[in-house]
Amino acid sequence: MSVVVVGSVAYDGVETPHGRVERMLGGACTYIALASSYFARTKIVAVVGDDFAAEDEQLLSNHGIDLEGLERVPGKTFFWAGVYSDDMNDRTTLRTDLNVFAGFDPKLPASYRESPYLVLGNIQPSLQRSVRAQMNGLRLAGGDTMNYWIKDHRQELLETIREWDFLLINDAEARMLSDAYNLKRAAAKILEMGPHTLVIKRGEYGAILFHRDWHFIVPGYLLEEVFDPTGAGDCFAGGFIGYLAEKGFDLKQGHIDAKELSRAVIYGSVMGSFCCEKFGVERFRTLTRAEIDARFQEFRAFTEF
DSSP, X not given: OEEEEESOOEEEEEEETTEEEEEEEEOHHHHHHHHHTTTSEEEEEEEXXXXXXXXXXXXXXXXXXXXXXXXXXXXXXXXXXXXXOTTSSOEEEEEEEOGGGGGOOOOOOGGGTTOSEEEEOSSOHHHHHHHHHTOOSOSEEEEEOOHHHHHHSHHHHHHHHTTOSEEEEEHHHHHXXXXXXXXXXXXXXXXXXXXXXXXXXXXGGOEEEEETTEEEEEOOXXXXXXXXXXXXXXXXXXXXXXXXXXXXXXGGGSOOOHHHHHHHHHHHHHHHHHHTTSSTTGGGGXXXXXXXXXXHHHHHHHHOO
């Protein structure tokens, strides 16, 4: 089973209490795809400039990621820079240069259009809808959004997520989208907007999965040191969809396997935790599936009673 991931491939400049990196591979599409690649064949749709390094392309290739949908155009690759607070719960954006990403108009190669799983990174809702319309026979489609789209493009966003099977957002975004502070009430209102499944990401406090009349809560994985939380939420998405693709999960069949959805949330949390162990994508240069499965079992042991 294959997964198509659409979003940004970028360069990031990040400063945390553990240090500073001036330029490193990043972007939502990058993180989602790397995490997903441990579970399923993954294909990306993104745009980069002529400054995109061969070694970064090689990292993606080394993970078996299909790069047919990675478009190279003249100009510079999307660049973002930010600094994190001492507790790393807040960050301040210092610079956002969209560069070639400003003209991103995703077009799927023919070889991508029959893929059964789709993850839409944080891009304009109209582009998300356009991508979904290019695909056939989807088993599971959904993605991410952010406060900007919720606040300034609300109607466009609502029309988009109405067609989704799942939505992955953080607690602040859930409250803004639903206009409800209590997360259980917020989830109920969001599920009425169209998605069958909602995952509310809560950073170091874990995540909550909501599906119709039940929910599942998973804690955050306790790390001895968090070097860089950039991309952790996207890695969560990659682990979540990657695991479901590996298992051939099909929401359209009507029968919902609650255990598989719950395991997908745990694998999402596992992938997010590994992301935080080093700056940027560095941990994925050495990470193995055996390590991932071992941490999944740790989650199971820590939360079973």
